[in-house]
Amino acid sequence: MTQAIAPAPETRFPEPTDGQKPKGTPSAKRTRAVTRPLQYIALALYIVFLGFPLLFLLITAFKTPQELQSPDPQFLPQQFNFDNFVAAIDKANLIHAAGNSLFVAVLTTVIVTAISLPAAYALARFRTKLRGVATGWILLSQVFPFILIIIPLFLVLKQIGLVNNLFGLVLVYTVWSLPFALWMLQGYVAGVPVELEEAGSMDGASRFRVLRSIVLPLLAPGLVATSLFTFISSWNEFFFALVLIQDPNLQTLPLTLARFVGAEGQVQLGQLAAASLLATIPSLVFFALIQRRLTSGLMSGAVKG
Amino acid sequence: MTVAATATKPAPTPTPNRPRRTRNRGFGGGGRDAWLLVLPALIPVLLFSVYPLAQGILLGFTDAKAGLNQVVTFNGVDNYSKLLTNDLFWNSFRIGLIWAFGVTILQFFAALGLALLLNLNLKLRWLARTLALVPWAMPPVIIAIMWRLMLNPTYGPINGTLRALGLPGDTNWLGDFSTALPAVIVVGIWAGMPQTTITLLAGLQNVSADLHEAASIDGANALQRFWHITLPALRPVIVAITTLDLIWNFNSFALVYVLTAGGPGGQTMLPMLFAYNEAFRYGNFGYAAAMGNVMVIIIAAFLFFYLRSQARSRLS
Numbered sequence: 325m326t327q328a329i330a331p332a333p334e335t336r337f338p339e340p341t342d343g344q345k346p347k348g349t350p351s352a353k354r355t356r357a358v359t360r361p362l363q364y365i366a367l368a369l370y371i372v373f374l375g376f377p378l379l380f381l382l383i384t385a386f387k388t389p390q391e392l393q394s395p396d397p398q399f400l401p402q403q404f405n406f407d408n409f410v411a412a413i414d415k416a417n418l419i420h421a422a423g424n425s426l427f428v429a430v431l432t433t434v435i436v437t438a439i440s441l442p443a444a445y446a447l448a449r450f451r452t453k454l455r456g457v458a459t460g461w462i463l464l465s466q467v468f469p470f471i472l473i474i475i476p477l478f479l480v481l482k483q484i485g486l487v488n489n490l491f492g493l494v495l496v497y498t499v500w501s502l503p504f505a506l507w508m509l510q511g512y513v514a515g516v517p518v519e520l521e522e523a524g525s526m527d528g529a530s531r532f533r534v535l536r537s538i539v540l541p542l543l544a545p546g547l548v549a550t551s552l553f554t555f556i557s558s559w560n561e562f563f564f565a566l567v568l569i570q571d572p573n574l575q576t577l578p579l580t581l582a583r584f585v586g587a588e589g590q591v592q593l594g595q596l597a598a599a600s601l602l603a604t605i606p607s608l609v610f611f612a613l614i615q616r617r618l619t620s621g622l623m624s625g626a627v628k629g
Numbered sequence: 630m631t632v633a634a635t636a637t638k639p640a641p642t643p644t645p646n647r648p649r650r651t652r653n654r655g656f657g658g659g660g661r662d663a664w665l666l667v668l669p670a671l672i673p674v675l676l677f678s679v680y681p682l683a684q685g686i687l688l689g690f691t692d693a694k695a696g697l698n699q700v701v702t703f704n705g706v707d708n709y710s711k712l713l714t715n716d717l718f719w720n721s722f723r724i725g726l727i728w729a730f731g732v733t734i735l736q737f738f739a740a741l742g743l744a745l746l747l748n749l750n751l752k753l754r755w756l757a758r759t760l761a762l763v764p765w766a767m768p769p770v771i772i773a774i775m776w777r778l779m780l781n782p783t784y785g786p787i788n789g790t791l792r793a794l795g796l797p798g799d800t801n802w803l804g805d806f807s808t809a810l811p812a813v814i815v816v817g818i819w820a821g822m823p824q825t826t827i828t829l830l831a832g833l834q835n836v837s838a839d840l841h842e843a844a845s846i847d848g849a850n851a852l853q854r855f856w857h858i859t860l861p862a863l864r865p866v867i868v869a870i871t872t873l874d875l876i877w878n879f880n881s882f883a884l885v886y887v888l889t890a891g892g893p894g895g896q897t898m899l900p901m902l903f904a905y906n907e908a909f910r911y912g913n914f915g916y917a918a919a920m921g922n923v924m925v926i927i928i929a930a931f932l933f934f935y936l937r938s939q940a941r942s943r944l945s
Contacts, residue, residue, distance in 0.1 A: 359851070367746050367757055370739075374760040374822065380786055381775045392784060399786070439669040446666035454663055465678065466873065467929065469880045471904040472685035472921035473678065475693075475914050480681060499677040502670060560768035562883035567909060578770040582887050585774060593778060600771040611766035 384597035385409070392593050408598035418599055420573070421580040426606075428490055428576060429558040432497040436505050437551045439498075444509035445539070449518070462503040474567050481568065488571050496568065497558045504557070505550050512546025513539075549614040556607045577603045688918035695912030708919035718920060720895065721903040722927075724810065728899055729879040732817035737871055739818060740825035745855075747826070748833045765823035773887035776816045777803065803889050809896045813888055820884055821877070825870055832866030833859065868939045872932060879928050900924050 384392070385408050386401040412418055447455055477496065478487065486492030516539055524534040540547075562578040569575055575583070581603060584596055689708060693701045712718055747758055764772060779785050780802040792798030802812040836859050844854050882901045885891070891898035891906075900920065908917035 363746060363749060363751060364753075366742065367751055367753060370743050370746065371753070371757050371760060374757070374763070374819070376786075377775050377779050377819065378760070378763060380779060384778055399789075439673070442666035443670035446663040450663035454667055458667070461674070461679075467876055467925065467932075468682060469901060469904070469921050469924050470882070471901060471908065472689075472918060472925065473681050475908055475918055475921075476681040476684035476688060477677065479914075480677070480684075495673070495677060499673050502674060502678075506670065556766060560770075562768065562770050562886075566886075567905075578768050578883070581768075581774060582770050582883075585777065585887055593781070593784060596774055597778060600774045604767050604771050607766045607768070608763070611762070 381597050381600060384594055385601050387594050389594065408594040409602065412595040412599035412602065415595065417572075417580065418577070418602060421575050421577045422603070424490060424574055425559055425576040425578075428493050428497065429555045431494045432501065432558040433551045433555045435494070435498045436501055436554045437547065440502055440505045440509055440550070441543075441547070444506050444513050445535075447506065448510040448513035458506065462507050465503050470563055474564065478567060487568055488574060490569075490574055492568055493565060493576070496564045497561060500561075500564070501554045501557050505554050508550045508553065509543075509546060512543055512550070515546070516542045552610045552614045556610055559607050685918050686922060688915055689922040690919070691915040693915035693918070695909075695914055701915070704915070708916050709923070711916070712919060712923060717895070717898075718900075718903060721898045721900050722924075724896070724898060725879060725900040725924075727810065728814060728817065728885075728897075729875055731814045732821065732878045733871055733874040735814070736818045736821050736825055736874065737867070740822055740829055743822070743826050744829035744833055747830055761826045762823050764820050767820075769820065769881075769883035770887050772816065772820045773884050776819070777888060780812055804893050806893055806896050809889055809893055813885055813897050816888060817878060817881070817884060821874060825874060828866055828870040829863065832863045836862040864939075864943065868936070872935065875931070875935075876928060879924070 383399070383401060386404050386406075388401070388405065388407065391398065391401060443458075447458055481487045481489075481492045481495070486495065520538050520542070521534050524538045525531065529537065560578065561576075562582065565576045565579050566582075569579060581596075581599060584592075584599060690703055690705060691701050692704045692707070743757065743761060747754055747761075767775075779787055782788055782799060782801040782804070785802075787802070788798040788800060790798075791800075800808060802808045840858050840862075841854055844858055849857070880901060881899070882905065885897055885899050886902060886905075889897045891902045901924075904917045904920040904924070907913050907920065
């Protein structure tokens with residue numbers, strides 16, 4: 325990024341013009357005294373904007389239908405009751421849908437991890453034309469609207485009997501999360517020094533041994549992050565599922581919830597909120613686990629790409 | 630696509646302490662091994678991603694319809710001449726552009742502000758940082774449900790607050806012709822905050838502290854330092870993330886599908902929703918694919934001009 329920073333030193337010249345500022349710390353302290361409170365106000369506004377909807381969802385999940393319908397709604401529920409959660413699980417067939425989602429997400433994650441690991445290794449270590457092609461495809465696949473892919477995919481899957489079939493969904497999710505997983509993983513592979521591998525092979529370790537005993541352990545955190553990210557993407561996905569799954573028995577969680585919305589009345593808001601919370605928990609937990617790695621992995625993938 | 634490639638390319642060059650890479654430093658002879666390793670990933674991508682995509686583009690030049698035993702014939706540019714006079718589609722296109730640009734631009738400023746704050750040593754920073762990440766983990770469907778609660782005309786806290794302040798608090802945000810699109814855009818901003826904020830924050834943390842120090846010793850105030858040091862250094866990151874955001878937003882579906890399903894009266898009918906209805910509600914596969922083709926071309930044109938202008942101003 326040096327070339328981007330390069331022009332910066334010239335900014336020195338305009339400075340002397342604003343003379344009212346004596347150099348050194350006193351002025352810095354004074355401006356800080358003014359700006360700090362403003363910064364805290366801004367931060368507070370962000371916290372409200374980002375956090376309040378979540379808080380409200382949580383609160384709504386605990387309210388009784390009477391409270392929800394009251395013409396003068398109170399912010400906090402009178403008491404914490406879990407009726408909404410029970411009703412939501414019962415009515416929306418939440419458990420069954422969660423089972424479908426879990427099946428699809430786990431299988432997708434396993435397959436994606438298994439096939440993207442060798443590919444990521446190849447992309448990071450062998451500087452062939454493949455690299456350019458793969459990077460190009462990864463980026464290109466972001467530009468095309470899903471509608472272009474889903475129609476022919478729908479036709480193809482229909483021919484081989486994979487519409488209305490969870491395996492069909494797994495297939496689509498695999499292909500669809502592969503580019504991103506590859507992108508992340510190859511960043512992690514690039515972070516493992518080649519010298520370690522060379523040292524290993526010089527000490528007489530076989531190629532497989534080197535990969536298993538040196539590369540894989542170092543890669544483990546990145547692998548975990550990538551696979552959890554794949555899991556979350558599949559768990560959350562909606563569009564492909566909407567098109568490919570019509571059988572109510574095969575619906576994934578997002579589909580079930582979206583259907584729930586259509587039928588909602590004022591009374592059901594609590595159940596809707598409760599169901600939403602329950603459906604968010606898995607990805608939220610996983611996300612908390614990989615949060616730090618994910619952000620660093622994305623950046624290393626981007627920077628080292 | 631050179632989108633992120635151009636944007637991120639400058640990064641690796643200036644790290645001189647990285648070991649010099651000869652070709653194929655890993656193991657063995659390179660080419661063939663690389664192919665073997667890539668093959669398991671390549672085959673499904675070719676079969677279920679590249680092939681459908683190519684077919685989808687072709688489908689846009691046919692009269693394909695849903696249903697069994699349909700005879701599909703190429704009809705050249707018929708779909709496109711039909712599209713030209715389809716006011717509903719262009720209206721949806723206009724809405725899609727307002728949505729995509731609205732969300733991307735506003736979100737960029739919101740995320741930049743937040744990233745700058747998170748880069749300071751403020752208390753409660755951890756809370757804002759965590760909250761800024763949460764939308765990433767939430768399914769879009771649930772984000773939409775949550776905001777339907779927020780925007781609910783009678784129960785929702787937004788109208789509740791307005792009423793408490795003595796303002797008219799009975800707006801049906803998602804149901805009113807004039808407020809539906811802005812309301813949906815706000816939700817879009819909320820939902821996309823994590824990616825943009827994190828990317829910008831990571832970019833900020835790469836800005837050289839030495840330069841900042843040097844500039845402040847020379848008397849540059851915070852604004853000047855931001856304008857002359859932070860912003861130029863951040864530029865590649867900004868170009869990359871706004872480009873991606875624009876594409877993602879233009880192609881987004883689930884959020885608005887659950888929020889409004891395109892209503893009221895088509896006021897939030899994003900192009901993806903429109904094409905989805907055309908394909909899977911009315912069964913006009915060929916026509917819907919043609920819409921997809923038009924979307925790609927227009928979004929690619931925007932990206933081309935945007936990236937070219939960015940590349941030019943970087944050179945000058």
